[in-house]
Amino acid sequence: MWRYIAQRILVSIPVIIMVGMITFTLVYIGPGDPAAIIAGDEATPEILEQIRADLGFDRPFPVQMGDWFWKLLHGDLGTSYFSRREITELITPRLQPTLSLGFQVVVLSTIIGITTGMLAAWKAGSRLDRNLMVLAVLGFATPGFWLAFLTIWIFAVNLGWFPVIGYSPIQDGLFAHIHSLFLPVMVNSILASAFISRITRSAMLEVLREDYIRTARAKGASELSVFLRHAFRPSAIPVATVIGASIAGLATGFVLTETIFAIPGLGRMLVDAIVRRDYPIIQALLMVVAIVLIGVNLIVDILYAYIDPRIRY
Amino acid sequence: MTEPLLKVENLQTQFRTEGGLVKAVDDVSFEVQPGETFALVGESGCGKSVTALSIMGLIPNPPGEIVSGKIEFNGVDLLKLSGREMREIRGSKIGMIFQEPMSSLNPVLTIQSQLTEALRIHTDLSKNATNDRAVELVDMVGIADAKTRMKQYPHQLSGGQRQRIMIAMAMSCTPQLLIADEATTALDVTIQAQILDLMKDVTEQSGTALLIITHNLGIVARYANRVAVMYAGQLREVGEAVEMYTEPRHPYTIGLLRSVPRLDSEKGTPLAPIAGEIPDLTNLPSGCAFSPRCGWAVDKCFEESPLLEETSSGKKVACFEHQSVALNVQ
Ligand SMILES: Nc1ncnc2c1ncn2[C@@H]1O[C@H](COP(=O)(O)OP(=O)(O)OP(=O)(O)O)[C@@H](O)[C@H]1O
Ligand SMILES: [Mg+2]
Numbered sequence: 246m247w248r249y250i251a252q253r254i255l256v257s258i259p260v261i262i263m264v265g266m267i268t269f270t271l272v273y274i275g276p277g278d279p280a281a282i283i284a285g286d287e288a289t290p291e292i293l294e295q296i297r298a299d300l301g302f303d304r305p306f307p308v309q310m311g312d313w314f315w316k317l318l319h320g321d322l323g324t325s326y327f328s329r330r331e332i333t334e335l336i337t338p339r340l341q342p343t344l345s346l347g348f349q350v351v352v353l354s355t356i357i358g359i360t361t362g363m364l365a366a367w368k369a370g371s372r373l374d375r376n377l378m379v380l381a382v383l384g385f386a387t388p389g390f391w392l393a394f395l396t397i398w399i400f401a402v403n404l405g406w407f408p409v410i411g412y413s414p415i416q417d418g419l420f421a422h423i424h425s426l427f428l429p430v431m432v433n434s435i436l437a438s439a440f441i442s443r444i445t446r447s448a449m450l451e452v453l454r455e456d457y458i459r460t461a462r463a464k465g466a467s468e469l470s471v472f473l474r475h476a477f478r479p480s481a482i483p484v485a486t487v488i489g490a491s492i493a494g495l496a497t498g499f500v501l502t503e504t505i506f507a508i509p510g511l512g513r514m515l516v517d518a519i520v521r522r523d524y525p526i527i528q529a530l531l532m533v534v535a536i537v538l539i540g541v542n543l544i545v546d547i548l549y550a551y552i553d554p555r556i557r558y
Numbered sequence: 559m560t561e562p563l564l565k566v567e568n569l570q571t572q573f574r575t576e577g578g579l580v581k582a583v584d585d586v587s588f589e590v591q592p593g594e595t596f597a598l599v600g601e602s603g604c605g606k607s608v609t610a611l612s613i614m615g616l617i618p619n620p621p622g623e624i625v626s627g628k629i630e631f632n633g634v635d636l637l638k639l640s641g642r643e644m645r646e647i648r649g650s651k652i653g654m655i656f657q658e659p660m661s662s663l664n665p666v667l668t669i670q671s672q673l674t675e676a677l678r679i680h681t682d683l684s685k686n687a688t689n690d691r692a693v694e695l696v697d698m699v700g701i702a703d704a705k706t707r708m709k710q711y712p713h714q715l716s717g718g719q720r721q722r723i724m725i726a727m728a729m730s731c732t733p734q735l736l737i738a739d740e741a742t743t744a745l746d747v748t749i750q751a752q753i754l755d756l757m758k759d760v761t762e763q764s765g766t767a768l769l770i771i772t773h774n775l776g777i778v779a780r781y782a783n784r785v786a787v788m789y790a791g792q793l794r795e796v797g798e799a800v801e802m803y804t805e806p807r808h809p810y811t812i813g814l815l816r817s818v819p820r821l822d823s824e825k826g827t828p829l830a831p832i833a834g835e836i837p838d839l840t841n842l843p844s845g846c847a848f849s850p851r852c853g854w855a856v857d858k859c860f861e862e863s864p865l866l867e868e869t870s871s872g873k874k875v876a877c878f879e880h881q882s883v884a885l886n887v888q
Pocket of ligand 2: 739
């Protein structure tokens with residue numbers, strides 16, 4: 246097991262390097278001259294030249310990339326063009342809202358998705374099953390932004406149960422924090438759980454057709470034990486895959502969510518950076534997202550091994 | 559005559575499929591005596607597994623349904639039992655082994671947890687006692703290193719070993735009846751014999767009756783006391799195992815005998831597969847279902863379906879022409 250985990254981690258290192266190279270190159274060849282952005286409209290060619298030299302833009306591409314990697318390795322994400330501040334310093338306060346939102350959505354959508362999926366499989370073909378699956382189809386056919394605006398309109402504007410915008414950090418009280426994130430958590434969870442639910446149902450139904458399920462019944466096992474003890478774990482592999490994929494989906498979805506709900510997280514930061522062409526921040530955030538996704542993949546891989554002994558050995 | 563352990567009477571099991579109604583088991587009756595070995599033989603798709611699953615109460619519904627008949631076990635009609643009562647019999651009084659050793663064990667559960675499951679369900683043994691019993695069972699089925707096997711998973715065992723575990727599992731509560739549905743078909747020939755010997759041994763030791771299901775009439779010779787030959791959902795010939803070889807009475811039985819290699823056949827005797835195709839159960843020919851493939855068929859065979867009748871020698875056969883068959887074979 247430990248060997249397997251170590252192996253997985255080793256395999257992720259070249260992936261991270263690749264992602265870094267691609268990120269850096271894309272931003273390097275991207276439109277716009279950073280020196281012009283920094284200098285503003287009235288800059289003379291001499292000033293531009295000066296800025297380029299200061300920031301090292303006059304060096305050859307491989308040297309710039311090597312320098313960037315070297316700093317990255319030492320935890321230095323660079324300096325913002327716009328605010329001239331260390332990016333690590335800028336990112337730190339942005340982490341909490343995004344991580345909290347992500348954590349709540351993953352937990353909630355996993356719980357909702359797996360329970361409704363199992364219920365539908367348990368009562369496969371029944372009215373409950375059909376209703377749940379219609380809801381699931383609606384869930385992933387609904388555009389996220391539309392649902393977001395709808396919930397804001399109903400629960401925040403008309404009913405006034407939740408703030409329209411505004412984020413309350415954990416330090417100011419857990420309840421206030423959860424309350425302030427309630428709508429975005431709900432919107433994202435509903436969308437993500439629809440997918441998890443469908444996959445759980447179909448994975449369960451597939452496993453229930455396996456020969457070893459018949460063996461369990463032949464031993465006199467009750468239907469509940471067949472369902473939970475014999476069928477759930479083998480079906481968990483596709484479910485773990487989908488949860489991993491939906492986390493990847495969330496990473497991009499949060500750009501939208503944080504913008505609509507005015508949450509001061511990483512997603513908003515990225516939008517702002519793109520608007521201002523603040524390349525170092527874009528690079529840094531893409532790197533952070535990539536590392537998070539690789540981490541999620543790693544966790545899913547470890548889960549696989551936990552679920553299925555055939556992978557462990 | 560002792561009370562039969564299992565008495566199947568006029569069993570009819572059907573499946574509603576897109577292609578139409580499949581009469582997988584059509585009016586089947588037979589008896590299994592306590593402790594005997596009874597073989598159910600027939601080509602693929604003739605309804606052997608459906609018969610076994612009907613006895614176990616494991617016919618998937620829908621699409622399947624037992625439409626009529628009785629399955630008496632110790633004098634109690636299993637078809638009248640509630641789901642709960644039937645669960646109490648499955649795994650404790652009747653054990654079953656399946657054809658596919660590779661997929662019949664749960665890949666994510668340890669051998670120990672699968673082996674002890676029936677004991678946990680059906681007995682009040684303590685945890686330690688069930689675990690000890692599991693080790694004993696693994697020893698009994700001839701797998702070395704029983705203790706370390708307990709923590710292993712099915713993929714760490716060979717096909718033959720898995721089938722041995724299946725036997726241990728099915729025998730864990732010392733059932734009165736063990737059903738082995740093509741338990742050896744997927745294995746190497748040498749291992750097939752070992753597994754059959756093992757089943758014969760363990761059932762003899764505990765006085766368990768054995769219902770062997772196979773399409774290989776050759777296998778049955780050494781193991782069964784009595785044999786029932788099944789074709790297209792119906793029994794065609796039932797009798798003592800030895801008689802099936804010395805005096806087969808149904809043309810289908812003769813076909814089956816010629817189509818499988820036998821240990822006692824002379825070297826160089828060619829194998830003759832039965833001509834024609836296995837019939838489509840949704841669209842059976844009128845008359846005797848075997849008539850299109852039968853060399854003995856007369857006009858009547860294409861119009862009427864023969865019933866299983868007792869002959870003078872005491873065996874049962876469903877064929878209008880069985881007397882002329884008898885004369886010709888002798
Ligand atoms: N779940 C099911 N749904 C529909 N039809 C079925 C089902 N199970 C069995 N049947 C049909 O019942 C008939 C008998 O099948 P059965 O499995 O009993 O054959 P068998 O004699 O065991 O053959 P084999 O030697 O291949 O195992 C087949 O025609 C099959 O198509
Ligand atoms: Mg079968």
